[in-house]
Amino acid sequence: MPKKCNFIEKLREAGLRPTKQRLNMCEVLFNREKTFHFTINDLVKMISEKMNQKISLATVYNTVHAFEKKGYLKEISIDSHKSYFDTNTSVHHHFFDEETNELIDCDENDIDPVNIKKNITGKKINSVEVLIKVASDNQNQK
Amino acid sequence: MPKKCNFIEKLREAGLRPTKQRLNMCEVLFNREKTFHFTINDLVKMISEKMNQKISLATVYNTVHAFEKKGYLKEISIDSHKSYFDTNTSVHHHFFDEETNELIDCDENDIDPVNIKKNITGKKINSVEVLIKVASDNQNQK
DNA sequence: AACTACATTATAATAATTCTAAACTATTGA
DNA sequence: TCAATAGTTTAGAATTATTATAATGTAGTT
Known part of the structure; x- marks a missing residue:
């Protein structure tokens, strides 16, 4: 399981600044035993619950897309109304x-x-x- | 290539009333050599051009969904922003x-x-x- | 510390889709 | 044939998901 400092590295390597929000998202997304699937909605809830901290919806969208672009997340589209992201990028x-x-x-x-x-x-x-x-x-x- | 009367049958068999709008949509979608892919937007344009007749956007949505439910169309989702329908349901x-x-x-x-x-x-x-x-x-x- | 570039935020804007309720039409059966 | 009724269409409002904006804030660099 990666520690906080690894996330800083991880972000830096991808050319992303390790901001508080991005590190929080890394904690929620990647600091766990198994990979998992989520919707943007799921994620917003998870962050506010687990991190007990407010985060702007726009930031979640921006960051998810940044992570996707850098290969940290993969989108799985089921139909026009159901779109998931996967932390398993293999x-x-x-x-x-x-x-x-x-x-x-x-x-x-x-x-x-x-x-x-x-x-x-x-x-x-x-x-x-x-x-x-x-x-x-x-x-x-x- | 099916004629208009076939579309009436086709709709009836699926429990859909053969309305003017639905028959127009059948013409545009199924009266052709090859199956094809389209977005809702494509379809609205095609109907107004080919049929030279106005159709409500809500009707297009309703009818596409009715056709999908009855197995006349299949949805192909690429990502959250790109959703197509396919007239080839095999x-x-x-x-x-x-x-x-x-x-x-x-x-x-x-x-x-x-x-x-x-x-x-x-x-x-x-x-x-x-x-x-x-x-x-x-x-x-x- | 100060500068710069990038990030975050709340909110507005946009886009896609669904809902609503009134008007309309196909079907049924007297 | 005609009225009843159940399903359909419509314009526009409402909703939802996502993106843009512009002001404020923060990380990295000098």
Whole structure:
């Protein structure tokens, strides 16, 4: 688990000034065992609760976008109304539970690599993302 | 290519009343050789141009959502700011050109089926979608 | 310490989408 | 055929999510 000083480094390396607000956000986002998914709304709540300190909504948007640009966060878009960010920025896929609105990481071992046989001419592939939408299986209860 | 009467049937079968507006939208969306992708904005423009007739924005939203619910359209979400609809509702994947903002169907032969080895317990898979983000390959020019 | 560039903030502005309630229209059945 | 009714369309208001603005504040540099 990284300490505060590591976040200062982390921000500096990305060319971002280590401000109070950014360090608070780093604490909330990265000072934990497991990576997780959140919406901007979730995050604003988490910051004000955990840090017990006010933060401007604009700052949260700015900082999330700065972090995304620097590769500290990844956006996962489900549909036009559901957009999440992921603190796990490695290449991995997702399950999305359409009933609970829960986004769940897909373990690398649970899915075979996606094999693209033919790409578009003159283009390079930047990313390949699989989204598996699931819901409860009620066949048994019927 | 379906004729107007087919659209009346199509709508009725889905439990939607064949109104003038919905038939116009069917013309614009489904009376063509190839399936295509559009945003709500695109569609509003297309209707007013092609049909030479005014349509309320609210109606376009309502109708697109009704069509989506009935399986006539599928939403493809790229990120929180880019949401497309697809008149091709079959299971297929997409390329997204990050430079031109163009969404391109991935031919079935160009990608191997995605093999999910382990699903979440108690859940059934509703859909599996792959999104391949591409950009121009400038390595040669460098 | 003072300067400069960048950040934060509250608020305003914008954009996308949904709601509302009145007017309209397709369907049903007398 | 015509009235009843249930669903639909509409303009505009309301809502929500996000971004812009401009004043104030802060980090890094000299």
